[in-house]
Amino acid sequence: MRPLPAFLGVFTLLAAAPALAGTDYPLALDNCGVSLSLPAAPKRVVAIRSTSTEMLLALGLGERIVGVAFQDGLAPEPWTAQSAALPVLSEKLPSPEVVLEAEPDLVYAGWESNFSIEGVGERATLGALGVATYVSPAACRSIVPPKLSFEAVFAEIAEVGAMFDVEDAAKALVAEQRAELAGITPDRRGLTALWYSSGGKAPYVGAGRNAPQMMLEALGLENIFADVDDGWISASWEAVVDADPDIIVLVDGERNSVAQKKALLAENPITSQLDAVMHQRYLVVPFAAAEAGVSNVPATRDMAAQLAGLSITP
Amino acid sequence: MNPPRLRLIVPALVVVLLASIVLAVTLGPADIAPMEVWQTIGHRLGLVAESPVGRLREAIIWELRLPRLLVAAATGAGLALCGAVLQALTRNPLADPYLLGLSSGASLGAVIFLLAGATLLMPLGAFLGAAAAMALTLLVTQLLGGVTPSRAILAGISISALAAAGTSLLIFWAVTADSYREILSWLMGSLGGVVWGEALPVLAGVTVLGGLLLISGRALDAFAFGETAAASLGVDVTRLRWLLLGGTALLTGILVSIGGAIGFVGLVVPHIVRLATGSRHRLLLPVSMLVGAIFMVWTDTAARSLFAPRELPVGILTALVGAPIFLLVLFRYRRIT
Numbered sequence: 001m002r003p004l005p006a007f008l009g010v011f012t013l014l015a016a017a018p019a020l021a022g023t024d025y026p027l028a029l030d031n032c033g034v035s036l037s038l039p040a041a042p043k044r045v046v047a048i049r050s051t052s053t054e055m056l057l058a059l060g061l062g063e064r065i066v067g068v069a070f071q072d073g074l075a076p077e078p079w080t081a082q083s084a085a086l087p088v089l090s091e092k093l094p095s096p097e098v099v100l101e102a103e104p105d106l107v108y109a110g111w112e113s114n115f116s117i118e119g120v121g122e123r124a125t126l127g128a129l130g131v132a133t134y135v136s137p138a139a140c141r142s143i144v145p146p147k148l149s150f151e152a153v154f155a156e157i158a159e160v161g162a163m164f165d166v167e168d169a170a171k172a173l174v175a176e177q178r179a180e181l182a183g184i185t186p187d188r189r190g191l192t193a194l195w196y197s198s199g200g201k202a203p204y205v206g207a208g209r210n211a212p213q214m215m216l217e218a219l220g221l222e223n224i225f226a227d228v229d230d231g232w233i234s235a236s237w238e239a240v241v242d243a244d245p246d247i248i249v250l251v252d253g254e255r256n257s258v259a260q261k262k263a264l265l266a267e268n269p270i271t272s273q274l275d276a277v278m279h280q281r282y283l284v285v286p287f288a289a290a291e292a293g294v295s296n297v298p299a300t301r302d303m304a305a306q307l308a309g310l311s312i313t314p
Numbered sequence: 315m316n317p318p319r320l321r322l323i324v325p326a327l328v329v330v331l332l333a334s335i336v337l338a339v340t341l342g343p344a345d346i347a348p349m350e351v352w353q354t355i356g357h358r359l360g361l362v363a364e365s366p367v368g369r370l371r372e373a374i375i376w377e378l379r380l381p382r383l384l385v386a387a388a389t390g391a392g393l394a395l396c397g398a399v400l401q402a403l404t405r406n407p408l409a410d411p412y413l414l415g416l417s418s419g420a421s422l423g424a425v426i427f428l429l430a431g432a433t434l435l436m437p438l439g440a441f442l443g444a445a446a447a448m449a450l451t452l453l454v455t456q457l458l459g460g461v462t463p464s465r466a467i468l469a470g471i472s473i474s475a476l477a478a479a480g481t482s483l484l485i486f487w488a489v490t491a492d493s494y495r496e497i498l499s500w501l502m503g504s505l506g507g508v509v510w511g512e513a514l515p516v517l518a519g520v521t522v523l524g525g526l527l528l529i530s531g532r533a534l535d536a537f538a539f540g541e542t543a544a545a546s547l548g549v550d551v552t553r554l555r556w557l558l559l560g561g562t563a564l565l566t567g568i569l570v571s572i573g574g575a576i577g578f579v580g581l582v583v584p585h586i587v588r589l590a591t592g593s594r595h596r597l598l599l600p601v602s603m604l605v606g607a608i609f610m611v612w613t614d615t616a617a618r619s620l621f622a623p624r625e626l627p628v629g630i631l632t633a634l635v636g637a638p639i640f641l642l643v644l645f646r647y648r649r650i651t
Contacts, residue, residue, distance in 0.1 A: 198495070198496070199495065199496050200496065200507060201496060201499070201500070201504065201506045201507035201508075202496070202499055202504065202506040202507060202625040204495060204496075225623060228623065228624070233623070233624050234495070234499065234624060234625050235623050235624060235625060236342075236343050236506065236618055236622060236623055236624070236625040237378060237506075237507055238342050238343045238344050238374050238378050238379070238618070238622075239343040239344065239622060239623030240623075241344070241370050241373060241374050241378070242343060242344035242345075242370070242371075242374060244370050268507075268509065269373075269377045269509050269510065269511075270373050270374075270377040270378050270509065273369060273370055273373045273377075274370070
């Protein structure tokens with residue numbers, strides 16, 4: 001039976017051929033100032049935060065997710081059913097032991113702070129155990145990433161595509177999102193906006209550097225805190241009232257819902273005076289889409305449609 | 315009798331406090347001319363026919379700055395008063411609502427009520443927490459063999475740590491990533507977003523309870539010589555002690571439920587005041603209240619203006635300013651003794 005192994009050998013060569021055009025392993029890359037080396041495409045991934053889960057699902061890598069944690073609800077369509085079936089390691093930040101029990105070869109986190117002693121564990125510690133770690137580059141803290149752009153979001157898609165050797169899927173996704181983004185016409189009415197994430201006493205708001213600013217710019221809205229060189233800040237209500245934004249973007253979290261925010265804004269004696277509150281001029285964005293990831297473009301398109309539906313008389 | 319300069323100190327400080335409020339209300343992230351601010355307040359008080367500013371600026375002045383300033387003044391006055399009274403009652407220079415565990419107990423009580431959804435009853439929860447912490451601290455002090463300053467502080471620190479751990483556990487268990495930030499800022503002590511509905515209970519509490527505690531100044535002077543001496547001067551020691559302890563717990567609870575655990579004001583202000591007035595409580599208590607109020611008006615104005623449009627929890631500033639001052643006070647005591 002000599003011919004069979006030879007036959008298999010040819011098969012192996014054929015199967016390997018596409019990989020030659022794809023990623024060369026070991027793949028070295030720099031992530032938030034940490035050098036990363038992947039010996040092969042990760043097969044067992046733990047995703048912390050919804051943005052990383054959505055990225056993996058959008059690239060068709062759902063089957064490689066061995067666990068998710070600290071999610072903000074399920075992924076949007078068309079991945080909702082698939083995300084509902086994923087094993088949840090922890091509602092909140094899991095401990096290193098819970099993560100290691102899932103035997104991942106990569107932990108992909110939406111926030112750099114997820115990798116800490118209080119959380120999943122330090123990156124170096126996980127690395128020493130052979131578990132690679134990756135942080136969404138827009139969420140880097142130990143190095144300051146440039147002001148977020150859609151190109152940077154597309155670059156993350158491409159980078160994750162390269163890590164998993166699914167560059168074709170990544171290219172297709174970027175092309176699709178680029179086309180979708182091109183179809184969004186910025187509003188030309190010269191409107192101002194507040195990006196209201198959470199908080200009652202001191203509102204946590206989108207400032208000038210991260211996903212909120214990027215999406216507001218695409219919508220043609222002027223962020224009232226665009227000048228503050230940070231992603232998000234705890235702002236004072238006085239500054240908000242002084243700017244009196246035309247529009248308020250409400251971030252819809254699972255436990256901090258739009259209904260709660262609307263009630264809070266309407267009941268508070270100061271915020272109830274805002275034009276946007278008096279005229280109910282709100283745009284709603286899902287929680288996970290408010291941070292850099294694959295949901296930014298669809299959410300921006302959705303908000304553009306909401307915005308077009310708002311009539312504003314100055 | 316007080317020397318003349320001390321007799322003038324209370325009216326002088328009242329003037330400084332009023333001037334501070336009048337000046338501080340013109341400061342803030344929104345750029346509004348001082349004259350417009352004063353005219354707007356005059357308009358709301360019915361003294362000026364027309365407001366010179368629009369609806370929103372009027373709201374900034376009347377709904378944001380004024381209640382917050384008054385709460386800052388009341389909080390400073392109340393904390394300084396509680397500190398001075400507790401220092402006298404426990405004959406302990408290091409006593410204050412923060413160190414005796416009252417603030418941590420109040421925080422725990424308030425967080426329990428907050429997470430249970432009873433936001434409106436938070437002052438009650440804070441009072442219950444403060445009272446429970448105080449009762450535990452005193453009980454432990456008694457069990458250790460009677461009240462001495464070091465025992466009271468050690469007991470206070472343990473109870474404080476216990477209450478803080480309880481608060482952390484509740485936050486860890488119940489609070490999501492997003493609301494954590496808000497609670498954290500409150501735990502550090504913040505007067506951001508205070509509205510009239512919250513300001514009025516604080517003002518009423520400080521006025522009523524503050525007034526009652528002030529009257530106790532004479533009895534506290536007797537206390538300072540020890541309980542036997544106080545009893546021989548005709549003071550019902552046990553009853554007075556419980557009344558004063560209950561009063562400080564209630565006042566601390568009210569203050570913490572609105573502003574969170576603002577540290578060092580209760581500790582530092584009475585010490586600084588004592589340097590000027592001596593330790594007679596008839597003078598020490600009102601002067602501490604006024605100095606505490608002036609101190610908080612300006613630290614909170616800094617907290618809301620320095621990093622505009624960002625909001626800084628004022629507790630960070632009071633600790634930043636208070637801790638070094640306290641060290642200076644300690645060094646001064648060392649030189650005297």
